[in-house]
Amino acid sequence: DVKVTQSSRYLVKRTGEKVFLECVQDMDHENMFWYRQDPGLGLRLIYFSYDVKMKEKGDIPEGYSVSREKKERFSLILESASTNQTSMYLCASSGRMNTEAFFGQGTRLTVV
Amino acid sequence: AQTVTQSQPEMSVQEAETVTLSCTYDTSESDYYLFWYKQPPSRQMILVIRQEAYKQQNATENRFSVNFQKAAKSFSLKISDSQLGDAAMYFCAYRSSVGNEKLTFGTGTRLTIIP
Numbered sequence: 001d002v003k004v005t006q007s008s009r010y011l012v013k014r015t016g017e018k019v020f021l022e023c024v025q026d027m028d029h030e031n032m033f034w035y036r037q038d039p040g041l042g043l044r045l046i047y048f049s050y051d052v053k054m055k056e057k058g059d060i061p062e063g064y065s066v067s068r069e070k071k072e073r074f075s076l077i078l079e080s081a082s083t084n085q086t087s088m089y090l091c092a093s094s095g096r097m098n099t100e101a102f103f104g105q106g107t108r109l110t111v112v
Numbered sequence: 113a114q115t116v117t118q119s120q121p122e123m124s125v126q127e128a129e130t131v132t133l134s135c136t137y138d139t140s141e142s143d144y145y146l147f148w149y150k151q152p153p154s155r156q157m158i159l160v161i162r163q164e165a166y167k168q169q170n171a172t173e174n175r176f177s178v179n180f181q182k183a184a185k186s187f188s189l190k191i192s193d194s195q196l197g198d199a200a201m202y203f204c205a206y207r208s209s210v211g212n213e214k215l216t217f218g219t220g221t222r223l224t225i226i227p
Contacts, residue, residue, distance in 0.1 A: 031213050040121070042203060042219035050213070058214065090157065094213055099145050099164075101215055103157035
């Protein structure tokens with residue numbers, strides 16, 4: 001069974017903290033994505049990676065960075081968390097020749 | 113840039129009836145993929161159905177089918193014989209067939225099933 005696993009389902013952090021959201025996939029997929037989901041706004045792409053150590057900005061990269069040191073792992077980093085980053089974060093992966101994207105279960109992050 | 117629009121924030125349907133969710137998109141490309149994803153309360157996004165733009169035939173998966181109108185840039189999802197388990201957020205998504213493989217999503221439609 002294919003799997004994308006996000007390290008936390010719920011997370012509460014304080015303003016100004018550095019936050020790491022981890023995502024691991026076991027399908028040997030080349031592409032990995034981080035989306036942010038907010039009510040009424042759908043899913044918006046933050047960053048994506050099409051290969052190890054490769055990354056591209058999505059539609060809303062401000063305030064975020066990413067790291068992909070290994071093919072199976074894609075980390076989203078909030079350098080200094082702010083309350084407007086309170087949201088649901090979804091990780092996804094897809095293969096180069098495969099159109100379907102598989103999603104993790106989401107991390108609901110609250111910044112207080 | 114491609115955009116995807118879902119104009120129905122909420123829909124409801126009686127159990128066993130049929131419901132259609134609307135989606136329109138904007139692109140200058142001729143070849144692409146379209147998807148409907150379902151997100152139940154568990155938050156796990158699940159692929160419902162996909163359509164390749166070069167295929168004229170509408171995709172069908174059991175009770176789920178699409179009406180793909182390429183010229184009108186419309187991609188609606190029809191759910192037949194609605195079941196309680198169909199209650200979820202439904203997202204329409206677009207992916208180019210060239211270049212990067214990111215998905216562009218609409219804002220979603222929350223579907224409620226009335227017993």
